[in-house]
Amino acid sequence: MKFGFVLRRLALIGPGKEPAEVTFTRGLNVIAGPSDTGKSFIAQCLDYALGSGAPPKEIPEAEGYRSVILEIKANSDQRVYSLERRLRGGEILRKTDGQPDQVLAAKHQGGKEDTVSHFLLDLSGLSTKKVRTNEQGKTRPLSFRDIARLVIIDEETVITEGSPVLSGQFTSKTVESGVFRLLLTGTDDSLIIAKEDPKVVKGRQAGKIELLEGLLKNTHQRLTEFGEVSTLPEERDRLTRIEASIQTALVERNAAQASIAPLQVKRGTAWTALRGVESKLAVLSELQTRFDLLQAQYSSDLRRLEAIAEAGVRLDQLKEERCPICGALAEHHDHAHREARPAPADVSQACRAEAAKTFKLLQDLQTTRAATAAEVEQLHGTRDTRQGDLNAISAELKRLMDQHVDVAAKKVDDLRTRAEICRKAIEFLERIQELDELLVQANKLKKKEKTGVAGAAVSTAQADPFSREVEALLKAWHFPDLDRVSFSENDQDVVISGRARKSHGKGVRAITRAAFNFALLRLCMEDERPFPNFVLIDSPLLVYEEPDADEASFPQDLKKHFWEDVKTAFAETQVVIIENSKQLPTDGTIRDVNVVLFTGNDQGRRGFIPQAGGGQ
Numbered sequence: 001m002k003f004g005f006v007l008r009r010l011a012l013i014g015p016g017k018e019p020a021e022v023t024f025t026r027g028l029n030v031i032a033g034p035s036d037t038g039k040s041f042i043a044q045c046l047d048y049a050l051g052s053g054a055p056p057k058e059i060p061e062a063e064g065y066r067s068v069i070l071e072i073k074a075n076s077d078q079r080v081y082s083l084e085r086r087l088r089g090g091e092i093l094r095k096t097d098g099q100p101d102q103v104l105a106a107k108h109q110g111g112k113e114d115t116v117s118h119f120l121l122d123l124s125g126l127s128t129k130k131v132r133t134n135e136q137g138k139t140r141p142l143s144f145r146d147i148a149r150l151v152i153i154d155e156e157t158v159i160t161e162g163s164p165v166l167s168g169q170f171t172s173k174t175v176e177s178g179v180f181r182l183l184l185t186g187t188d189d190s191l192i193i194a195k196e197d198p199k200v201v202k203g204r205q206a207g208k209i210e211l212l213e214g215l216l217k218n219t220h221q222r223l224t225e226f227g228e229v230s231t232l233p234e235e236r237d238r239l240t241r242i243e244a245s246i247q248t249a250l251v252e253r254n255a256a257q258a259s260i261a262p263l264q265v266k267r268g269t270a271w272t273a274l275r276g277v278e279s280k281l282a283v284l285s286e287l288q289t290r291f292d293l294l295q296a297q298y299s300s301d302l303r304r305l306e307a308i309a310e311a312g313v314r315l316d317q318l319k320e321e322r323c324p325i326c327g328a329l330a331e332h333h334d335h336a337h338r339e340a341r342p343a344p345a346d347v348s349q350a351c352r353a354e355a356a357k358t359f360k361l362l363q364d365l366q367t368t369r370a371a372t373a374a375e376v377e378q379l380h381g382t383r384d385t386r387q388g389d390l391n392a393i394s395a396e397l398k399r400l401m402d403q404h405v406d407v408a409a410k411k412v413d414d415l416r417t418r419a420e421i422c423r424k425a426i427e428f429l430e431r432i433q434e435l436d437e438l439l440v441q442a443n444k445l446k447k448k449e450k451t452g453v454a455g456a457a458v459s460t461a462q463a464d465p466f467s468r469e470v471e472a473l474l475k476a477w478h479f480p481d482l483d484r485v486s487f488s489e490n491d492q493d494v495v496i497s498g499r500a501r502k503s504h505g506k507g508v509r510a511i512t513r514a515a516f517n518f519a520l521l522r523l524c525m526e527d528e529r530p531f532p533n534f535v536l537i538d539s540p541l542l543v544y545e546e547p548d549a550d551e552a553s554f555p556q557d558l559k560k561h562f563w564e565d566v567k568t569a570f571a572e573t574q575v576v577i578i579e580n581s582k583q584l585p586t587d588g589t590i591r592d593v594n595v596v597l598f599t600g601n602d603q604g605r606r607g608f609i610p611q612a613g614g615g616q
Helices: 037-050 118-126 144-151 168-186 198-224 232-259 259-317 335-339 344-443 464-476 506-526 555-569
Strands: 003-015 020-023 028-034 065-075 080-086 094-095 100-102 131-133 139-141 485-488 493-497 535-540 574-579 593-596
Touching: 003 037, 003 118, 003 535, 003 574, 020 593, 028 139, 028 168, 028 485, 028 555, 037 535, 065 131, 094 118, 118 144, 139 506, 144 168, 144 344, 144 506, 168 506, 198 555, 232 259, 232 344, 259 344, 464 485, 464 493, 464 506, 464 555, 493 506, 506 535, 506 555
Parallel strands: 028 574, 028 593, 535 574
Antiparallel strands: 003 020, 003 065, 065 080, 080 094, 094 100, 131 139, 485 493
16 A cells, blocks of 8 residues: 555644554554544544544643644655644654655645644645645645545434535535546646636726726717818718828929929029139139239339349449458459359349349230130120029029919818828727727627636546445445435535435434545555555444434444444454444454553543543
């Protein structure tokens, strides 16, 4: 057996207190005794050690005890674990040989591994399973508390009329049916894709309507900016007509532009001719400036040459006493040196010759300046004529542009502006139409859609193998008038011989509740399905202790066959039955079974908790 665990020992401890303990073995375990000996208290302590939120009831005998310890052995690797928890609440301390002690949270927390729930689910092979929580398919991780109510059945739950699967809480019905289906089929709800919460859908729908109404109002306000606007079809027809008018206006504008094309060519020619004259005038003007500079240079040269020539004449007339070159007196002068000096008369003659050539150049320059001035004057006249021609052509072109081309172009521009306004109006009208349609759809009540996932309740077909197990157990116990056992999908409970289990008296409900939970244990054991693989049930034979009016004649041999079958059928797993000692067989049927017997007096073990003073 690879899933589940075996209960080994349950103990209460406290400072200065003798431990109160019971031990368990694999197979059938019986805790028996009269009332007020602590039998049900054992079940409460065991459930509390496994993570129940409800601590054991406070009883006077338990005063001074502080903690409950539960020892279990894993079926997978035979490792023994100890779970210790304070009776006043708190977390659970897990101990095992070869590993450090670990504190486990008592409350299940999905996704966290340091909880007692995850630890027990892991031992049971169910740690990764998920169950649905509502019809929309929302899921959550499985908790050991979901399983505990199917393996620990107290004395009050065993006689309830409700389904063993359901707690009676409407909000938990989907989860509880899903857990039972998981145990029967081995398939959880982890692959279900959750449908959105209807409240969220409704809220989003209201928000969508509010948004659409706001957009619609804003669009209507924007539309009023275009003045009077017709309906969408009329505006579309209007746009078609405007676009046709634009095409006609474009033809007229092109024709007007074509009619002035020759004049534009003529104006271009006149402008080119004018630019040619102005360019030549600019060149001649630059030449005149340079001629003025050259004339000034010639005049300066002539004055300089005239001055040198005049100085030479004057110097030639003077008697020399000293050499003009070296300053020596005549009697001391070197005659060779004197021969190298030109005469002033020669210098004067040379200057006059140079002046004659410069004067000739000046005369030529003046002739050229006169010719250039005449040409400039002529070009000024030509420029005025060309400018007049250009002005006349431009004036004519402007007149034609104003009368024809500009009028046609303005008509095209006006039509295009009207077309653009029309397009924007159509755009807003289309947006209003679209928003109206979306608003109508959003205001429609959304029909409830199917979730697209199977129902949460366990079906009759899914529970058929389980029903056969219940039937086999009841048959082995010699249940009276047994015919066929089936499963009611509506009640989520077994129907025995055509009669709902809940319709029986409390005694029969108790024995059939035992059959229900034992059948689930045996089905999981035989098919090797994930399960804790133990069941504790309190007072299943109530039919013999406190029978209802219609149960007084219940056959006595059922009790004998019950003990025989449970002892044999569950030898490889673990069953703990808490029962009144009067219901134990006296023929040796459970001779080899682990029986913890409380007497309620000093003849043997008085009860679960040792009596003060050291007695049992």
